[in-house]
Each structure stands twice: as C-alpha cells, then as structure tokens.
Amino acid sequence: xxxxxDIKKINDFVDHLIGLPNIKNEPMLIAEGLILNFLVQNTNxxxxxxxxxxxxxxxxxxxVIQVLISNLFDRVSNEIVxxxxxxxxxxxxxxxxxxxxxxxxxxxxxxxxxLSNFFSIIFQNKDVRFQLNSAYNIFKYSIVxxxxxxxxxRRESLFNELVRVQKINIECDEYINLIKLxxxxxxxxxxxxxxxxxGVNSKVNIIDSMKMPGKPTKFLNAMSIHVKSLLxxxxxxxxxxxxxxxxxxSLTEMEFTAARFVFILHARFHNYKPVQRIDRGAESxxxxxxxxxxxxxxxxxFDKRLLDALxxxxxxxxx
Amino acid sequence: xxxxxxxxxxxxxxxxxxLLVVIxxxxxxxxxxxxxxxxxxxxxxxxxxxxxLVFSIEFxxxxxxxxxxxxxxxxxxxxYERGWVDFLSSVPLLLLDSGPSVYILLSGAxxxxxxxxxxxxxxxxxxxxxxxxxxxLVRILKIFGKIHxxxxxxxxxxxxxxxxxxxxxxxxxxxxxxxxxxxxxxxxTQKRKIQYEKFLVQKNINNFTNxxxxxxxxxxxxSLYKGKKVIFEKIxxxxxxxxxxxxxxxxxxxxxxxxxxxxxxxxxxxxSTHLQNFFIIIFIVISIMVIYTRHFAQNISDLVHILxxxxxxxxxxxxxxxKDEFKNDEIFKLAQFYNNAxxxxxxxxxxxxxxxxxxxAFSMNDLTDFNK
Numbered sequence: 001x002x003x004x005x006d007i008k009k010i011n012d013f014v015d016h017l018i019g020l021p022n023i024k025n026e027p028m029l030i031a032e033g034l035i036l037n038f039l040v041q042n043t044n045x046x047x048x049x050x051x052x053x054x055x056x057x058x059x060x061x062x063x064v065i066q067v068l069i070s071n072l073f074d075r076v077s078n079e080i081v082x083x084x085x086x087x088x089x090x091x092x093x094x095x096x097x098x099x100x101x102x103x104x105x106x107x108x109x110x111x112x113x114x115l116s117n118f119f120s121i122i123f124q125n126k127d128v129r130f131q132l133n134s135a136y137n138i139f140k141y142s143i144v145x146x147x148x149x150x151x152x153x154r155r156e157s158l159f160n161e162l163v164r165v166q167k168i169n170i171e172c173d174e175y176i177n178l179i180k181l182x183x184x185x186x187x188x189x190x191x192x193x194x195x196x197x198x199g200v201n202s203k204v205n206i207i208d209s210m211k212m213p214g215k216p217t218k219f220l221n222a223m224s225i226h227v228k229s230l231l232x233x234x235x236x237x238x239x240x241x242x243x244x245x246x247x248x249x250s251l252t253e254m255e256f257t258a259a260r261f262v263f264i265l266h267a268r269f270h271n272y273k274p275v276q277r278i279d280r281g282a283e284s285x286x287x288x289x290x291x292x293x294x295x296x297x298x299x300x301x302f303d304k305r306l307l308d309a310l311x312x313x314x315x316x317x318x319x
Numbered sequence: 320x321x322x323x324x325x326x327x328x329x330x331x332x333x334x335x336x337x338l339l340v341v342i343x344x345x346x347x348x349x350x351x352x353x354x355x356x357x358x359x360x361x362x363x364x365x366x367x368x369x370x371x372l373v374f375s376i377e378f379x380x381x382x383x384x385x386x387x388x389x390x391x392x393x394x395x396x397x398x399y400e401r402g403w404v405d406f407l408s409s410v411p412l413l414l415l416d417s418g419p420s421v422y423i424l425l426s427g428a429x430x431x432x433x434x435x436x437x438x439x440x441x442x443x444x445x446x447x448x449x450x451x452x453x454x455x456l457v458r459i460l461k462i463f464g465k466i467h468x469x470x471x472x473x474x475x476x477x478x479x480x481x482x483x484x485x486x487x488x489x490x491x492x493x494x495x496x497x498x499x500x501x502x503x504x505x506x507x508t509q510k511r512k513i514q515y516e517k518f519l520v521q522k523n524i525n526n527f528t529n530x531x532x533x534x535x536x537x538x539x540x541x542s543l544y545k546g547k548k549v550i551f552e553k554i555x556x557x558x559x560x561x562x563x564x565x566x567x568x569x570x571x572x573x574x575x576x577x578x579x580x581x582x583x584x585x586x587x588x589x590x591s592t593h594l595q596n597f598f599i600i601i602f603i604v605i606s607i608m609v610i611y612t613r614h615f616a617q618n619i620s621d622l623v624h625i626l627x628x629x630x631x632x633x634x635x636x637x638x639x640x641x642k643d644e645f646k647n648d649e650i651f652k653l654a655q656f657y658n659n660a661x662x663x664x665x666x667x668x669x670x671x672x673x674x675x676x677x678x679x680a681f682s683m684n685d686l687t688d689f690n691k
Contacts, residue, residue, distance in 0.1 A: 055690070
C-alpha cells in the first residue's frame, strides 16, 4: 500500500515530466503519449533509476508505474473529457433522424446516452485517445463553427459538395454538430478488433490494416459492424463517413466528401498550436497550411478541390 | 548589472541631449532671423558650447571604450557605428564655431563690450570659419541612431546608412556652396562697406542737409555723427546696446562723418538659408525613418525574418506574402521558393519522421533534476 507521501512524490515526478522543455508546450494528450513512449522505451533504465534514493527506492516498479499512469490519465481526463462531455450533453442530436431520410424518430436522450458510453469506451483506450487531439483542438477552438458558418454564408463550391451533392439537407448549426460527431466517430477506427486477412486472425486497428495486403476499406467494413454495435442509433451513413475520414482521397468514394473534408481538418488540427502573433509579412496560419497542403496533396492523399476552397476561405478571412 | 545601468542612464542622457541640440540648432537660427536680444543670443551661444562639449566628450568616451573592448574596436566604431558622424558633429564645431564664439564673447568683442584689436582679428577668423555651422545639421543623424522604429537590426542598419549618405551628401554640397557663395556674409558686408565709402567720397560733404536726409531714409544706417555731434540715432542707446552686438553692424568714419551701418539683414538672410537647410534635412531624415524604413521592412527584413524562422524552427510553417508588384525581385523569388518548395518538403519530412518512429521528446538525463 502506497503512502500519501509516495503518491505525492509520484505526482511531483509527473509534474517534473510535464514541465520538461520539450513537453510543457504540448497539448495534454500529446504530452501523455510522449511520456508513455518514454516509459516504454526506457523501462530497464527506469527500473534501476527508480530504486535510487532520489526517486522511489522502497517501491516496486509496478506500483510506481500504476500510480504514475493513473495520475497522468486523471490529468488528461480532467482537461479533455469536459470539452467532449459538454458537447454530448448540450447538443440536440435529433437532426440525426433526418440523415437517412424521414421515418426515424429516436429520442434525444437515447442519442446522448449512447454517445456518452461510446466516448467513455474510446477514451479509456489509449490508442484511440491519442487520436482525439485534432478533435479536441477543433472543439476547443470552435474550428467547425468558424468554417461552417462561412461555408453556409457563402454557399459556394464547398457548400454544394458538402450539402447538395451529399444530400445532407440540414441547417448550418446541425451540420456543425454532425461534423463534430464525425470527429468522435472517426477515432473508433483505432480500436483493435478481431480481423482476418490472408488467413491470419489477429486484433488490428486502422494503422495495422494499412500495413496488411488488400484495401483498408475491407477492414473499415468490419469496423463499421463493430461501431454499429456500439452506436446502433447513429445512421449508418454517418458511421461510414466517420470511419472513411481516416482514409486518403483515393480510397474514399465520391459520396464521402464530408469524410475527405474531415480528413483534411484532422491533419490540419492534429498538431495545432494557436499562433500568438503572426509575423509581419507572413500569411495567416490556416491559409499557409492549406497552401502547403495543396503542394503535398498527393503525398498526404488530400482532395485538391476541397483544399482550394478551404485555402480561399482561410485567405479571405485572414484565418 | 551596475555598469549596464550606468550605461543606460548615459545613453538616455545623450538621447535627451540630441533632442535638445536639434531644438537648440533651430532656436539659434531663429534668434538670428528675428534678431533676438544679445542676452538671449549669448545664452544660445553658451549652451551651444555646452552641447559641443558634451558631444565631444561622448565621442572621446566612445572612442576609448571601443578601442578597449576589442581589437579594431576603434575602426569598427569609426566606420560601422558612425563614429565619424559623432566626430563631425562635435569636435570641429567645438573648435571652429562655439569655442571661438564663446572666447570672443568672454573677451567682450561680441557682446557689445569694448573691443580690442586681437579679439577683432579672432572675430574675422571666426566669421570665416562660421560656414562649419552647417555641420550642426549632421547631428540630426544622431537621432536616427537612437530612435528605432523597427525591431529589425538589418532595417536599422541599412536605413541608417542611407540616411547618413543622403544627409552627409546634402551637408557637403551646402558647405561647398556656402564657401563659394558667401555663406558667412563676409563678401556682402564688404560690398556694403565699399558702397557707403564710395557714397561718402562722391557726395559733397558740405551739402550736409542733403546727406542727412538721405541717410535718414536709408534702412541700413543706424546712426550718423558729425565729429562728436550726434546728428541722429534711429534706435535709442539702451535698445541698441541690448539688441546689437559688434557682429551686427560696422562703423564707417570718413571726412569727419561717422556712420553706423546695420548688417542684421545679411545675418537674417543667412539664418533663413540655414533654417531652410535645417528643415530639408529634418524632413529627409523623417521621410527615411517613416517611409523608407517601412518599405525596407516590408520588402526585405520582414521576409528575411520569416525565412530565418522557417529554416530554423521545426514547427514554424507560415508562408510569406508575395506582392505581385515585386514578385520578380530576387528576395521575393527566394520567398516563392520557400513557400512552394521548401515548406512543403519540410512538412513532408516531419510527417514521415513522425510516422516512422515513436517520438521521444526527452531522455533519462532530463530526470536528474527531479527532487533536488
């Protein structure tokens, strides 16, 4: 049994790690990932170091690691979870009933309960949790609100692609919530599920599937069934958009423009740090990013038409 | 720490002195143009000496400090930190302008006291070298060195070089013309003297009533004596003593007639020219500071600043704004390469590095500070 003093010392150790120069400016989710990577890669050295008087000489390695990881997780939870919980608790999800056409009438409470449980599952899974950083940034800095308000105001090519071509005829506020929901669903692709490929059975996620022979769309079909079991009330089309938003443009179907759009936004905001002051003579951050992304579109698998439209949008608004 | 505090105090003192000396230069010319009282002009002459002394001391202190700090420090200060501007705007003025002026003042030759032959000779020399007064305008450049309206060292350096070149060229041209164009009024004074001498010789002195009425109407003639008898004094003695220094008039004695002739108008013309030059240089410096510095920053130094950050900082990926009108300039061509080739390649490399390895942001060495 660890004493309060031991727990405090481990807490101080986590403070020390988080305060390191290369960590302190990182978002909490990224910081957690970096620290866990460090623990894994330096296990043997750490075991010896922790036994020195400066650290935790009277504690077992497992005891320290358990408390340390739990401490880290609590910190991440305290920072990240409220942002998503607030979205799930305060959003009217009845617009979901319109996605697959009329006839659906699932009550709001059902949606909220299901999404809340789904979020708990993905957040507990560290492989999935680390992928939430772009969603966290997008929620925290109201990115979707900013872009969609402008897209709906302009009613130009992006509006046509996302609303008319996809036949998702909902209001701007509803579309904003839809895209936010897609950002949560998309991370489910990082859950490891039993999957069989070339006669080999193993537990894989989207990253593993990319390394396997065959198209990852086959894996996503399997994943879609799994996610459907977790979110039975969410329209299947939305689940497919969410899961497909992990794929490059060449691997998605034309009807999944929203997925391609989310794929771009995810790349833009995964390592996002707000720019405090734009240097004189420099382009705005989003405009710069989209301009560079246009040059690298083939490499990353971005949809160039969407990038062009986003570039214009960001440029005109000095984003 | 203490040294840097003292240095800051001294630098601020010099900055204030520079601002004051620019005002002083203006007031000095104004005092001549509006023919202020001798007392006020003397104060300005004395304060001019104080300023020249301060700047001469500043020049010598900087020279000694620069020589002591590093090898070739003096050369560095003289050529690259505009030590020559500090020199030209201090020592020559002290030796050729304010120093001799104060010497004459204290000797009683200028301020209306009794003159002696020796001091009158000095006065002639001082008048001859007074063209160096134009060098005071070089001081305006010192403002440029102190007030920085841009953070960029490169912009400061290049615009300072430009302003120094322009201002110094203008001052040299003015100095040249002032030497060959009677810049100190000596020729005009001499001409006037000859003109009145000729007049006195040619006119029939016996017809004194006629001469008296002619001189009464002459705006340059201040007083007329016949022998020791006062014929007229246009200005009462008290006002005359307060407003006219020996420098402001000359006395002509011919055939028992003593004329006091004013040359205030000549000084006024010279002061007017100096004021024009003063404003020309002030506006040149201001326009370079405001317009050219901005132009330089926007089209050169801002771009270089962004390029430097983009090359050095891993997570800096802002593009450079390309101006259509300048897109064929070498710097903008470089910026286009940075935008279109360097940044995309840099981000691809970072992306592939992140994909390939499990990122480790710190090492075991970073733990040594814990709990100490």
